[in-house]
Amino acid sequence: MERTVHGSERLEATVIPPGDKSISHRAALLNAISDGQARVANFCVGDDRTSMLGCLRGLGVEISESVEEGIETFTIRGRGLDGLTEPSDYLYSGNSGTTMRLVSGLLAAQSFFSVITGDSSLRGRPMKRILTPLSMMGAQVMGRGGGSLAPLAFDGGDLHGIEYEMPVASAQLKSCILIAGLFAEGETSVIQPAESRDHTERMMASMGADVEQEGMRLTVRPPSRLASLDIQVPCDISGAAFWLVAGAAHPNARITVQGVGINPSRTGVLDVLREMGANIRMENVQEEGNEPSADLVVESSDLRGVEISGDIIPRVIDELPVLAVAASQATGQTIIRDAAELRVKESDRISATAIGLN
Secondary structure: OOOOOOOOOOEEEEEOOOEOHHHHHHHHHHHHOOEOEEEEEOOOOOHHHHHHHHHHHHOOOEEEEEEEOOEEEEEEEOOOOOOOOOOOOOEEOOOOHHHHHHHHHHHOOOOOEEEEEOOOOHHHOOOHHHHHHHHHOOOOEEEHHHHOEEEEEEEOOOOEOOEEEOOOOOHHHHHHHHHHHOOOEOOEEEEOOOOOOOHHHHHHHHOOOEEEEEOOEEEEEOOOOOEOOOEEOOEOHHHHHHHHHHHHHOOOEEEEEEEEEOOOOOOHHHHHHHHOOOEEEEEEEEEEOOEEEEEEEEEOOOOEOOEEOHHHHHHHHHHHHHHHHHHHOOEOOOEEOOOHHHHHOOOOHHHHHHHHHO
């Protein structure tokens, strides 16, 4: 189907993106192993949500849905650290790499047998990077391709803490190890090569876990329990990025994006756009569940080319395709380096972005 889209002479709007996917997934998983009941409002939408909640339900977690004051809310009844039950079937992650990698950290520590898989795309994505540290911790796990591909089969294992130097800056890898570390004997430390999104450690700390950060080293010590955490998930900055680019690139625009998560480990897109000359300001800054949020106001701007590389890449990895669109409207050349991780997402995002812009 072909459609013709006509540009507008003026862009002016107030928009509210969906809830942040990264925070939603962590709120669901960590509350599932907490003591007590939690309400998670403004949960992300889409198939990835179905995948995460489906896996948790498969492990015996009771999750109900309601609408409170016009906001979709999930109530999660925690099973505690030792209350999950053996699934009667395989757990299905769909196309959600976040679900597979985070839930794998959980499964590695359980005394029962479990299998987690995904769709054909996810079954082709690299999983050895999580199986290596989990195996070092004592997990009994197997996968296709010599342990590099899903489906992944876990058969219990008494975990012990390790010190692990991560080969890449990856929030999913880091989170997988930290989640497993909640169940391990002794402390578990990860050393990052660069900063990555830190929602997992923030939420763990808010729920009573002993999490310590010193530079790029993160250490978790197994708690006796996790307290449940009610949270209204801030809106997804990755979703907001499209509106920010539209407002900055359009010659006559003013757009307000409300309630956006501004966790410093995720605001690389704001840093890059501001370096490009974008006129973006924050209003109504607040914090809930150790996660800051704000309204973002963007107005028409004269954008210029920049180089995006190095340590900022993990903080902006998901927004690079839309930043490429901003670059196409900027004066001068924009160069993006160190983004090979985009090749192994659910698609080759580098190739897809190049095709889209051409």
